[in-house]
Amino acid sequence: MQVDVVKTGMLPSVGIVKTLCKTLREFPVHALVVDPVMVSTSGDVLAGPSILSTFREELLPMADIITPNLKEASALLNGMQLETVDDMRSAARLLHNMGPKNVLVKGGDLPDSSDAVDILYNGHNFYELRSPRIRTRNTHGTGCSLASSIAAEVAKGYPMLSAVKVAKRFVETALDYSKEIDIGNGPQGPFDHLLRLKSHSQACHRQQPFDPSDLFLYAVTDSRMNKRWGRSIIDAVKAAIDGGATIIQLREKDAETKDFMESAKACLRICRLHGVPLLINDRVDVAIACDADGVHVGQSDMPARVARTLLGPEKIIGVSCKTPEQAEQAWVDGADYIGCGGVYPTNTKENNITVGLNGLKTVCMASKLPVVAIGGIGVSNARAVMEIRTSNLKGVAVVSALFDRECVQTETRQLHEVLLGSNIGST
Numbered sequence: 001m002q003v004d005v006v007k008t009g010m011l012p013s014v015g016i017v018k019t020l021c022k023t024l025r026e027f028p029v030h031a032l033v034v035d036p037v038m039v040s041t042s043g044d045v046l047a048g049p050s051i052l053s054t055f056r057e058e059l060l061p062m063a064d065i066i067t068p069n070l071k072e073a074s075a076l077l078n079g080m081q082l083e084t085v086d087d088m089r090s091a092a093r094l095l096h097n098m099g100p101k102n103v104l105v106k107g108g109d110l111p112d113s114s115d116a117v118d119i120l121y122n123g124h125n126f127y128e129l130r131s132p133r134i135r136t137r138n139t140h141g142t143g144c145s146l147a148s149s150i151a152a153e154v155a156k157g158y159p160m161l162s163a164v165k166v167a168k169r170f171v172e173t174a175l176d177y178s179k180e181i182d183i184g185n186g187p188q189g190p191f192d193h194l195l196r197l198k199s200h201s202q203a204c205h206r207q208q209p210f211d212p213s214d215l216f217l218y219a220v221t222d223s224r225m226n227k228r229w230g231r232s233i234i235d236a237v238k239a240a241i242d243g244g245a246t247i248i249q250l251r252e253k254d255a256e257t258k259d260f261m262e263s264a265k266a267c268l269r270i271c272r273l274h275g276v277p278l279l280i281n282d283r284v285d286v287a288i289a290c291d292a293d294g295v296h297v298g299q300s301d302m303p304a305r306v307a308r309t310l311l312g313p314e315k316i317i318g319v320s321c322k323t324p325e326q327a328e329q330a331w332v333d334g335a336d337y338i339g340c341g342g343v344y345p346t347n348t349k350e351n352n353i354t355v356g357l358n359g360l361k362t363v364c365m366a367s368k369l370p371v372v373a374i375g376g377i378g379v380s381n382a383r384a385v386m387e388i389r390t391s392n393l394k395g396v397a398v399v400s401a402l403f404d405r406e407c408v409q410t411e412t413r414q415l416h417e418v419l420l421g422s423n424i425g426s427t
């Protein structure tokens with residue numbers, strides 16, 4: 001049997017570390033994930049300092065990633081004080097000099113931080129991975145689970161940054177899901193890894209984790225418009241993809257649930273063929289039932305936090321936001337992106353408040369999440385929207401300018417050209 005990825009946990013003696021390194025030299029693997037377990041989250045010392053030099057000299061240089069917590073990073077760096085995110089960056093750089101390809105310094109124990117901040121460094125770039133801190137005593141085993149999840153993602157073929165993001169999201173979602181569990185009397189309780197089995201959403205066949213550049217040309221369908229122009233939702237989706245749409249949302253307000261599910265399944269097959277994510281508007285149940293790539297919810301729909309628990313860590317969740325406060329909440333709730341509008345007045349959504357370009361800019365600047373602009377956008381004004389030039393504005397979401405037209409493919413292609421000409425949003 002060929003082993004692709006090895007993940008190490010507690011290695012309690014020099015002899016064991018040396019045997020492991022010798023075996024890995026003899027039987028090389030695609031990737032080695034080293035969780036340098038020395039000090040547990042609860043503060044117990046799990047491996048003595050005598051093995052530190054063997055770690056530094058033999059094991060770390062072989063690793064594709066190491067995942068120390070603050071105490072472990074400090075122990076590997078001769079007791080270096082780690083109290084701020086800047087300290088974590090310095091530690092990541094120093095540890096990288098010891099030879100691993102990637103270093104993930106986990107800041108779960110960082111004092112005075114309302115977020116859980118981890119620093120990933122690959123020798124070229126630092127990635128500051130933040131998520132809301134989940135207040136619970138059920139944190140036993142989070143470090144091991146994170147490293148194991150990274151190993152599993154790498155074994156599935158994902159690049160390291162994606163693997164770390166998915167693993168972090170998994171741990172965060174599992175922590176949140178199991179924060180109320182009350183087992184035992186110790187200072188820490190366990191968390192429940194099986195949330196996805198329980199939420200019936202284990203199947204995820206999307207090829208890639210969410211990439212914010214997918215928001216570049218976001219086509220949102222409308223059943224009334226398709227009816228008016230005598231085409232099926234499936235033909236509309238095909239045409240939009242052929243014209244260059246980079247993500248599709250099915251916004252079928254009038255559809256019967258059964259018909260909606262059938263159309264969604266057919267659209268999903270087309271989207272998967274083209275590597276284009278498919279989201280469902282409002283209907284988390286339909287998204288789960290047809291294994292869509294995610295959902296888009298508004299302020300009066302199912303809260304994103306609940307949708308996240310139901311959908312699991314890998315599905316895409318977008319939230320409509322008109323204010324910085326809503327954008328902050330979307331981030332706290334575990335959304336992947338926000339939709340901000342109406343940038344211009346629209347006839348597609350009744351009584352929609354127009355926030356204008358200024359409102360869009362204000363929300364973008366406040367948002368920690370990528371943003372897609374929506375509302376009254378088409379070829380004539382898409383460039384002006386993208387020219388507000390905030391780095392997290394990734395694209396435009398459009399309904400009528402694509403679907404209330406005779407040829408969806410031509411309209412989409414033209415909009416695609418305008419967006420490419422604006423040379424923004426694709427980074």
Ligand SMILES: Cc1ncc(COP(=O)(O)OP(=O)(O)O)c(N)n1
Pocket residue numbers: 218220249251281282296297298299300301318319320338339340349372374397
């Ligand atoms: C990308 C994107 N942004 C905003 C919306 C609007 O969602 P919501 O406020 O829930 O309104 P409805 O679309 O459900 O009428 C969206 N759908 N997509």
Ligand SMILES: Cc1nc(C(=O)O)sc1CCOP(=O)(O)O
Pocket residue numbers: 320321339340341342343345346347348349352353374375376377397398399400401
């Ligand atoms: C669905 C939707 N949401 C909006 C918001 O502001 O949140 S505006 C909107 C309708 C967008 O349609 P069109 O591209 O035809 O203007």
Ligand SMILES: [Mg+2]
Pocket residue numbers: 281282296297298301
């Ligand atoms: Mg909605």
